[in-house]
Amino acid sequence: MLTVESLKKSYDDTSARASKRRSGQGARVYAVGGVDFEVHDGELFTLLGPSGCGKTTTLRSVAGLERPTEGRVTLGGRVLFDAAQKINIHANQRGLGMVFQSYAIWPHMSVFKNVSFPLEVMPRAKRPARKEIEDLVGQALEVTELAAYAGRPATKLSGGQQQRLALARALVTRPELMLLDEPLSNLDAKLRESMRFELKRLQRELNLTAIYVTHDQSEALVMSNRIAVMNQGRIEQIGKPREIYTKPATRFVAEFIGxxxxxxxxxxxxxxxxxxxxxxxxxxxxxxxxxxxxxxxxxxxxxxxxxxxxxxxxxxxxxxxxxxxxxxxxxxxxxxxxxxxxxxxxxxxxxxxxxxxxxxxxxxxxxxxxxxxxxxxx
Known part of the structure; x- marks a missing residue:
């Protein structure tokens, strides 16, 4: 479904820019140093690694929120980004759903209005009719078990409910691919554990295809169909959770997982x-x-x-x-x-x-x- 090929994202540091001015050359700092992976239909694929390993930059590059330096990203045969051909589809035209670490909930809107907002701001030619919007929002609230809170102000929800609200808002547009950037990191330990199973349940029931970013090894082992362990901008190993745990390919994987x-x-x-x-x-x-x-x-x-x-x-x-x-x-x-x-x-x-x-x-x-x-x- 999704294919990422030779993806690189570099940033020029201050010393490199100074050197470039003096000599016309400059070293690049790579946040992502060339990664390749595929995500299959109905799969929850996790990018796992420590802070600074490049996992969020990779996710944001797929989303269109970062412009990679090199590489190619395709979704279902549609090219989203290709550095060689100078193709870069804007984030709002990629048709992806995204849940951020910060839920970014509109505090002045109700639960219903938060979820309906992505549909209501669509271009007029693509915007569903009001009755269809109501049906789509109702379905999203139903699967996330928030239907009873539709009229409640979003700020009156608990942390776990706000996390599910952010998920419902991403689901309502029926995206081909869901991108989740550490969505459970702001929850307390007990709630985070229960939400892992809740998210996995939703992913299976709705047959969602998703990329999940986390630094939490337990979270990755519980939720993932496959895991890509990242370190210093590169992928060290890709495999099923049991394979990653029992057959680590490198010392870093063996140390980081368990x-x-x-x-x-x-x-x-x-x-x-x-x-x-x-x-x-x-x-x-x-x-x-x-x-x-x-x-x-x-x-x-x-x-x-x-x-x-x-x-x-x-x-x-x-x-x-x-x-x-x-x-x-x-x-x-x-x-x-x-x-x-x-x-x-x-x-x-x-x-x-x-x-x-x-x-x-x-x-x-x-x-x-x-x-x-x-x-x-x-």
């Missing part, structure tokens, strides 16, 4: 999906490795805390079993985190709260070979 234990090592044997790695603290065996490295290659071993099996007794008949000492523990309600020291290495374990081992206790821990991920070292 928590990981890392060990540097060198491959000593490899073949048939099984790889053995020597680390400074012992040997690790990994099964189900998709990208088999060569013997002698440096790799980064990544292990999720919940994949570390902690025990007071040595079992001896399991792979990847090491010994260590509990350094500290933390009760977190639904889980208990233990930090286990192995020499200078610290391994994090995440266990059911029924297991709580006090600091100073000698323990043994193991990791199933199919839970060991090998990340290439650039």
């Amino acid at each position: 928590t990981s234990n890392f060990m540097e090592g060198k491959v000593v044997s490899a073949g048939a999906g099984e790889v053995s790695v020597d680390t400074a603290h012992g040997r690790m065996v990994a099964h189900g490795v998709e990208r088999i490295p060569a013997v002698g290659d440096p790799v980064l071993v990544s292990i999720r805390p919940e994949c570390v099996d902690l025990s007071r007794e040595r079992r001896g008949n399991v792979a990847n079993e090491w010994s260590g000492t509990v350094l500290t523990r933390a009760f977190m309600g639904d889980v208990v985190d233990h930090i286990v020291g192995v020499g200078e290495l610290e391994i994090r374990n995440r266990s059911n709260p029924t297991l709580s081992i006090p600091p100073g206790t000698e323990v043994h821990f193991s990791v199933a070979p199919d839970k060991v991920t090998l990340v290439p070292v650039d």
Whole structure:
């Protein structure tokens, strides 16, 4: 449906402009350094990354609110932007719906008028009849569960209701593509969690195609069909949430998505999906490795805390079993985190709260070979 090709957006910094005046040349600062991705019909595609990684600039470039330096953007075969052909369709002519981080609700209008506004300001030739506007607004309010508040001033809504109002206003024009720029970031933690499922419900029921921007990894994992993890203006990995979490392609992805234990090592044997790695603290065996490295290659071993099996007794008949000492523990309600020291290495374990081992206790821990991920070292 949507295709983004070789998209770049650059800004000249102050020093570059000064240099340009002196020498006729100047370095460019790239907010987006060349990204490629496709969004399929009915898909919620998430751009995930830390502040400053270029995800909002990418979204605004698709919306037409930023003019990219290079690249091409097409929607359903229609070219929205092409730097080479000097095509740039104005934002109000792209037919996209957008929900901003700030809801931008008209405070002097009712809930109904806020939602009807995009229809009422359409060019006369495209503007629906008044009865059709009423029907479209009614449908948008119904699916967002705001029909009972149609006559209420918009400022009298709760935070979650205002977020749904902004969504209803974007939905009412029946856009081909929805763009959502961190729409839940202004909500408190409990409301934000419930709204994740609400938004996902709406997206599925209405078969919406949407691009969702967030820095919240939990939000991305819960809501997305696919995730693009961005870093420094580039996409590090695209994949389904489970794939991104269990098979990170780079160290940045492994660190940014959840928590990981890392060990540097060198491959000593490899073949048939099984790889053995020597680390400074012992040997690790990994099964189900998709990208088999060569013997002698440096790799980064990544292990999720919940994949570390902690025990007071040595079992001896399991792979990847090491010994260590509990350094500290933390009760977190639904889980208990233990930090286990192995020499200078610290391994994090995440266990059911029924297991709580006090600091100073000698323990043994193991990791199933199919839970060991090998990340290439650039």
